[in-house]
Amino acid sequence: EPEVTQTPSHQVTQMGQEVILRCVPISNHLYFYWYRQILGQKVEFLVSFYNNEISEKSEIFDDQFSVERPDGSNFTLKIRSTKLEDSAMYFCASSEGAGRPGEQYFGPGTRLTVT
Amino acid sequence: GENVEQHPSTLSVQEGDSAVIKCTYSDSASNYFPWYKQELGKGPQLIIDIRSNVGEKKDQRIAVTLNKTAKHFSLHITETQPEDSAVYFCAAISRDDKIIFGKGTRLHILP
Numbered sequence A: 001e002p003e004v005t006q007t008p009s010h011q012v013t014q015m016g017q018e019v020i021l022r023c024v025p026i027s028n029h030l031y032f033y034w035y036r037q038i039l040g041q042k043v044e045f046l047v048s049f050y051n052n053e054i055s056e057k058s059e060i061f062d063d064q065f066s067v068e069r070p071d072g073s074n075f076t077l078k079i080r081s082t083k084l085e086d087s088a089m090y091f092c093a094s095s096e097g098a099g100r101p102g103e104q105y106f107g108p109g110t111r112l113t114v115t
Numbered sequence B: 001g002e003n004v005e006q007h008p009s010t011l012s013v014q015e016g017d018s019a020v021i022k023c024t025y026s027d028s029a030s031n032y033f034p035w036y037k038q039e040l041g042k043g044p045q046l047i048i049d050i051r052s053n054v055g056e057k058k059d060q061r062i063a064v065t066l067n068k069t070a071k072h073f074s075l076h077i078t079e080t081q082p083e084d085s086a087v088y089f090c091a092a093i094s095r096d097d098k099i100i101f102g103k104g105t106r107l108h109i110l111p
Helices: none
Strands: A005-007 A012-015 A018-024 A031-037 A043-052 A053-057 A065-068 A075-077 A089-097 A110-114 B004-007 B010-014 B019-025 B031-038 B045-051 B056-059 B062-067 B071-076 B088-091 B099-101 B105-108
Touching: A005 A089, A012 A018, A018 A031, A018 A089, A018 A110, A043 A065, A043 A075, A043 B099, A075 A089, A075 B031, B004 B088, B010 B019, B019 B088, B019 B105, B045 B056, B045 B062, B071 B088
Parallel strands: A012 A110, B010 B105
Antiparallel strands: A005 A018, A018 A075, A031 A043, A031 A089, A043 A053, A065 A075, A089 A110, B004 B019, B019 B071, B031 B045, B031 B088, B056 B062, B062 B071, B088 B099, B088 B105
């Protein structure tokens, strides 16, 4: 069964450093998403991406964040200058279409620890 | 905007018994309610969903109920097995098609 993959599984970085989290969505999917889950809190929507541009972004997704689809398979989330409060689990998801949000397939997540 | 509350945060159930997880939502316009199971080291996986024009849906040992008037929805797992141990998230789809998650319930199935 096809699945979304993410690398690395755990990333430790120092405050102020840039990080890039990588995702490989399911190959025939057209819509891509990033979510964040701070420890003990809810999974929160960050951004959606379609047709090589951001479709929607939440208020969390400020100028420190950017997303890119550098080639036909990868989808990345970059945090330019990490803060302690960026420590969280980051999930990538993809879906074939936009009409059924419940049919987004989630990756296993990258745990980001900012020290 | 939509807000989803989920209870309990942790639930321990003897193997073979039933488990019930309850959620409430705030926006009466929400019309689709997925449930996710997150196993260790994996992302949330959709296990069952229910639409607002349906009161109950069942899939083998898993059932979901929806009370639109009270804005409550619940997940019921019967005859629990060790592999049911996981974190379960309820969610509601907001007016702008966002997945609004509950905080999650960690379910432990005791031998």
